Amino acid sequence: xxxxxxxxxxxxxxxxxxxxxxxxxxxxxxxxxxxxxxxxxxxxxxxxxxxxxxxxxxxxxxxxxxxxxxxxxxxxxxxxxxxxxxxxxxxxxxxxxxxxxxxxxxxxxxxxxxxxxxxxxxxxxxxxxxxxxxxxxxxxxxxxxxxxxxxxxxxxxxxxxxxxxxxxxxxxxxxxxxxxxxxxxxxxxxxxxxxxxxxxxxxxxxxxxxxxxxxxxxxxxx
Amino acid sequence: xxxxxxxxxxxxxxxxxxxxxxxxxxxxxxxxxxxxxxxxxxxxxxxxxxxxxxxxxxxxxxxxxxxxxxxxxxxxxxxxxxxxxxxxxxxxxxxxxxxxxxxxxxxxxxxxxxxxxxxxxxxxxxxxxxxxxxxxxxxxxxxxxxxxxxxxxxxxxxxxxxxxxxxxxxxxxxxxxxxxxxxxxxxxxxxxxxxxxxxxxxxxxxxxxxxxxxxxxxxxxxxxxxxxxxxxxxxxxxxxxx
Numbered sequence: 001x002x003x004x005x006x007x008x009x010x011x012x013x014x015x016x017x018x019x020x021x022x023x024x025x026x027x028x029x030x031x032x033x034x035x036x037x038x039x040x041x042x043x044x045x046x047x048x049x050x051x052x053x054x055x056x057x058x059x060x061x062x063x064x065x066x067x068x069x070x071x072x073x074x075x076x077x078x079x080x081x082x083x084x085x086x087x088x089x090x091x092x093x094x095x096x097x098x099x100x101x102x103x104x105x106x107x108x109x110x111x112x113x114x115x116x117x118x119x120x121x122x123x124x125x126x127x128x129x130x131x132x133x134x135x136x137x138x139x140x141x142x143x144x145x146x147x148x149x150x151x152x153x154x155x156x157x158x159x160x161x162x163x164x165x166x167x168x169x170x171x172x173x174x175x176x177x178x179x180x181x182x183x184x185x186x187x188x189x190x191x192x193x194x195x196x197x198x199x200x201x202x203x204x205x206x207x208x209x210x211x212x213x214x215x216x217x218x219x220x221x222x
Numbered sequence: 223x224x225x226x227x228x229x230x231x232x233x234x235x236x237x238x239x240x241x242x243x244x245x246x247x248x249x250x251x252x253x254x255x256x257x258x259x260x261x262x263x264x265x266x267x268x269x270x271x272x273x274x275x276x277x278x279x280x281x282x283x284x285x286x287x288x289x290x291x292x293x294x295x296x297x298x299x300x301x302x303x304x305x306x307x308x309x310x311x312x313x314x315x316x317x318x319x320x321x322x323x324x325x326x327x328x329x330x331x332x333x334x335x336x337x338x339x340x341x342x343x344x345x346x347x348x349x350x351x352x353x354x355x356x357x358x359x360x361x362x363x364x365x366x367x368x369x370x371x372x373x374x375x376x377x378x379x380x381x382x383x384x385x386x387x388x389x390x391x392x393x394x395x396x397x398x399x400x401x402x403x404x405x406x407x408x409x410x411x412x413x414x415x416x417x418x419x420x421x422x423x424x425x426x427x428x429x430x431x432x433x434x435x436x437x438x439x440x441x442x443x444x445x446x447x448x449x450x451x452x453x454x455x456x457x458x459x460x461x462x463x464x
Contacts, residue, residue: 022268022269023268023269025267025268069260072259072260072261073259073260073357074259074260074270074273074354074357074358077353077354077357078354080353081353081354111424112402112403112424112425112426113426114426114430117357117360120348139422139424139426163396163397163402164396164397164398164399165395165396165397165399165400165401165402166396166402
């Protein structure tokens with residue numbers, strides 16, 4: 001692997017945003033995701049390779065460590081910030097078609113619930129693994145999901161919830177999405193949800209952590 | 223130490239009790255915040271301690287931390303195994319909470335908030351320039367709302383003790399199958415808004431860092447710790463803390 005891309009994936013894994021950032025302490029004073037992404041592109045590294053061989057491996061390692069309780073939310077947020085800083089440099093390549101994302105993922109916290117930390121972590125992790133993410137926010141009802149689906153045909157839809165009482169809304173929204181767009185894959189997640197509930201409401205996937213939804217999406221786009 | 227008490231008259235001429243709190247008097251333990259962030263004091267490395275210190279300092283300026291409660295008689299005849307009745311309102315609290323309220327003669331309804339300021343600050347930072355600092359504020363905001371809940375609960379407990387009555391733990395819509403749609407009934411007891419907290423049509427509270435709920439009061443009620451094994455929130459940050 002290109003040495004620069006190796007460095008870049010380390011920046012993502014350890015949340016090194018740019019040279020000025022003091023975090024992580026062991027990388028203080030070194031270039032971060034911002035400078036290295038720019039340098040790689042300036043040196044002619046393919047934008048697609050920057051994404052798939054630089055950014056994505058770093059974010060995947062973060063996802064696995066988060067699942068294994070080796071890192072926690074603040075560190076994931078640092079990695080996500082490093083990732084989004086790098087993505088600014090890649091945006092023109094996505095816009096021109098020179099680099100492609102793996103697919104589109106629409107995500108929102110369902111109607112009656114405004115807990116969004118978990119949803120945001122999933123969005124960051126999915127984006128960091130090479131997908132375009134449409135984040136609809138919190139308190140989202142069916143119509144908003146369907147509008148986003150109309151604008152992004154073929155996208156996978158993710159429903160998040162924290163409150164036990166919003167599980168009923170999750171069921172209704174899943175069924176309404178399936179009725180309006182039967183081929184749409186619906187993934188569910190959140191503290192009160194489990195595999196059994198996911199099957200009962202007709203969802204296609206239950207993920208217990210952000211990396212799991214990435215793995216599910218990868219099986220559908222590979 | 224600044225303490226502001228106010229008695230608010232609603233349109234039904236019944237008394238709500240509302241209090242303002244300073245951040246300092248809530249005595250939030252930084253160790254709890256560190257634990258909620260996922261760390262221990264030993265594993266809490268820079269820049270997170272700096273973020274935490276900065277946020278604690280900033281929170282001293284908050285001036286919209288409030289809690290309110292109202293105590294009403296429970297209508298035993300209308301209540302059943304899943305619901306309670308207060309005034310003309312039925313609260314469908316579900317079997318688990320209803321069981322905890324066995325023996326209650328009165329119900330204290332409460333609304334507590336960390337205020338709009340910290341809720342907006344956390345949201346803005348999380349979505350923009352500094353998500354980590356935003357997350358720290360988010361966690362502290364939740365801790366503030368819960369700490370106000372603790373203070374309100376302690377106040378009720380103390381005053382009821384003098385009358386020979388005990389209290390239950392506190393329970394909130396959205397948990398243990400108590401539907402959040404009952405929030406509108408709960409807030410109607412405060413004239414639709416309390417402590418500056420308002421509801422969306424889908425029953426969500428604004429400012430976000432707010433809690434609401436009820437506490438049972440009576441000579442024969444029991445105070446039980448939260449029963450985590452009865453709850454489906456397997457990843458709840460409070461699981462097994464109580």
